[in-house]
Amino acid sequence: METQAKNPNFNIASKKKKSAELSLGYNPYAKDKLYAVLFLGPSLLILALFVFYPMLRTIYLSFFLTNNLGKPTVFVGLKNYFALFSSNAYINSLIATLVYVIAVSIFTIAIGLVLAQAATKKVAGINFFRTIFSATMGVSVSVAAIFWLFIFNPSVGLLSQLFTALNLTPINWLTEPGWAMTAIVISTVWMNLGFTFLIFFGALQSVPYTLYEAAQIEGVSKSYQFFHITLPMISPTIFFVSIITLIESFKSFGLIDLMTAGGPNNATNLLVYRIYQDAFLNGNYGLASTESVILAVIIALFTFIQFKVLEKRVTY
Amino acid sequence: MKRKRTIFAALVIIFLAIIGFTFSQKSSAKADSRIKIVFWHEMTGPGQVQLNKFVKEFNDSQNKYVVVPQFEGNYNEAVQKILNTHGTSTSPALFQSMDISTSQIYNSGYTTPVQKFIDKEGYDTSKISAVARAFYSKNGTQLSMPFNTSQPVLYYNATLLKKYGITPPPVNPSYSDITRVATELYQKSGKKVKGLSVEIYGWLFEQFLANGGESLANNEDGHSGVPTSVNFSGTVATKTMKWLQENIKSGAFMNFGAGSSASANEMAAFLSGKLGMFLQSSADISQLTAGTKDKLGITYYPHADGQKSNGVSIGGASLWISNDKSSEVQQGAWNFIKFLMNAKNQATWQVATGYLALNKDSQDEPVLKKLYKSQPEAKVPGQQLRRTKPNNTNSGIFMQGLIQERTLTQTAMEQIYNGSNIKNSLVEAQKAMNSYITSDNLANKVNQK
């Protein structure tokens, strides 16, 4: 209302409206408010019910021990938090998650970019490769898990047969801690590639080709063109993809559940999987809520850092 | 205009016909005035097929009750659903729940112990396997009725052993018997065939302790009171883990890891002749006979050298009656349980699924005799079940948080299989479990003394 008063025209208009209001006995602003409530109401209600309430409830539960029916019974304050941070297993999960997230993000972006760059070449049959590269978009997690389980199978799998044929000792992909993480990272990167490829491919297509022509005339090498033209030109896309990939990999569940179930020796027991185990297998809702809160904070923190650091390097 | 009217009339007729049809459907459903017994189960594959046959047979024989089976996904999900729906109209009258959720369901107080009906009708439980009954009872009260029941056994590929001229293991083998067969197989095959696989599976860990007569939890594995601590690092546990670790290191044993992929890989290796022996549930038998032409051999669960086998407990699930339904409904649920447990149905159940027939009289049923004739080895699991005398160390562990126990023992097994110090790994898991029990008991307001 203060800003309205400063505007003489508006003032007149509102005066007019006020007189109309008096004569007709209705308030246009009340009507606006009614509309606002009508339009926003349903979505607010849904958000409140399905987002805000569970969020607050999770935070609330994280201060309790829960009984086997999932009811909070003993208030323990921050004890759940202390218990987690003093548990070796949890710290190991945290480290494993960081390793996983960083490896997945880096490889997804690097390989996705290489594939996208390769697919911009105008050669015979390129459409076939473009389709293949983006094909994992349409593969569900369960199908991917079966596919990779077959490849990693220690006795009849494709890789072990290949290793045997080459006279190498087959690797126990899913039962040795280091290799299990490698196997999970490989499968996740493979799953992510379709989406990443498509996004990067689109971004590369939108770089004006005259930039490359200009560089070519100046005698700029292909690799210099890639690092000094392509990368800066698609830096907003790289930023976008890196945030999406990071958050998605923090939330990875399906492949882990189906391929290693967190093993061996908790090597792939990532934070999300631990939450699932504590809540739905052990019925320990309090602890699981604590873990959820911590995970949410970590993701928020990472996203914040990414915005701060990468935004500076996103160049236009 | 006329044409439009005809179309309109036709539409009205179709519409009315649909309404009429739905109503007639509904009224025919209403015509079934029998009392509904909602039955939640978690059986898949052949188990589900056979269970539905039983339900149909039962319903056809009834004019008072009708059983409505509903599949509820996996065991873990089902437990949560049962606990969360109790007291509502959607909750089941009868439900199947897995072995290790027994204590949790019991403590919820949501069920009527089947002992009530046993006492009321003077039902003869002596026909039902004692070991199986013991698993689901508390202080002499039968809480639920054992249903799909299996025992861990050792499978071996008899054809493969014969090919390499190796004497098969005895029917009640010791660890060293198995080591011998495994090592011979590994060496004679030019290290191409692995001798034995013991999946990283908490159930198998529990069974090693049971067979060695060692309690896993205090208060006699929870049978005399709520456990307040666990013992993962006793003599039997340590001895067994040492045996496994040494042979994995030598190459004679194979580590397939943990989880569903592990058992799938293990099974695939066995069926393709790359693995000679493995420890697994007796319920796998039908899958194994269907999957390979090789002759299958089965022995009892192996025991440590220099001691007698105490016998193993069971795995599987039992049937519970909810107490949030009328006594009439509960009676109907009990009638259905009795129907499932009769000698003929138990025999059919074993033939169809590989789960063990729990009724002693089933052994005389023609279907089962026919099976034994074609597959003599199929007798072995049942023999192991019947020869076992239930005591406090081989009747399961009556404790909440068994899933956590399995997760932790599995982690310890993983570490040990990969060469870690046995004592340290077991003690670390034990510590974690003890702190879990402490807070769980606190949360559930259990008095600790």
Add this chain to the structure above:
Amino acid sequence: MSIELINISKTYNGSDFILSDISVKIATGEFFAIVGPSGCGKSTLLRMIAGLIPISNGQLKIDDKDVTNLPPQERALTMVFQNYALFPFLNVKDNVAFGLKARKMNSSEINTRVNHALELVNLTDFSERKPGELSGGQRQRVALARAIASDAKICLMDEPLSNLDAQLRNKMRSEIRELQQKLGLTLIYVTHDQVEAMTMADRIMVLNDAKAQQIDSASNIYDTPSNTFVASFFGTPQMNLLPIILKENKQPSDVETNLKFSITNSLKAGNYLVGVRPNALAIDEVSSKTNAIVTNIEYLGTHSIVHAQLDNSLELRIEVSSTRNLSTTERVSVSVTGNHYIFSEDGQKLLNTNGGYTDGNASQEPQLQHSI
């Protein structure tokens, strides 16, 4: 540095030629424009000269050295693009220095060149800005500065002014021309705008239908267009092209109502096209005999373009002084007052201008009134 194109052709599938047999020798320091309608292959030709697109047939020489198969950087030239091809993530200075840095030139040399180039285009004050913070004209100048900094003596420009507004375009035209002369550049300038070509270039190549239609100075192209395409492409408003039939007995026909031309009687009887520029027509205020009706008037300040329909229904454009007050549907008398051209019927060949011979026999006198 001179550039020579010898029978250069371009085809993508081996049979359809986008360009065929283009030959021209461009002298050192020449401002050479390539002009034609969109899709005529002028940008393709420029990119072939640059080395960005391979040459299908023919030979390209720079300073008498065969460069047909050399990569762009070995042709020692530079190029300015229609969309300027500036890097949005670099500031003006770095944009200009981009190629020099990529070639690992030492930094003091880069600085000298960049500063010099920015000075030449008056952008010194803007050197820290990103392209997004510049106006269209300023971006254009950054592109020019980059070309200047590269120090190449041949500069190729691909419609560099087409994204600017009309006023700025005028200003930039003279700036580019001045720069070219100051730096002694050999400049090949592609445009679709005939005014640009005429005002800037020493010589112009008119491209159409995959062929060079005419290569000549602006005035020669205007005065003696080699065919109707060139004739109507150059000059605004467009030249009027009227069909004419010369009869066997060379008798005038429809004298009373139609436009009168003087045509050499050496032309054989047959069908021709007569071209008259609008400024070679006039509306006769004195004559009371009218032969056309005004259909539209475009007012342009100093003069107007009058669209009129002859009584035999041919359309004409006539340039008249704006002081003359005319209105549509007014009947007027139109007459030829200046040059006119006779083309073969298919428009491919100029036969005769202003009644004189195009074959050099201008002395032959006999002329004949003819009208259409």
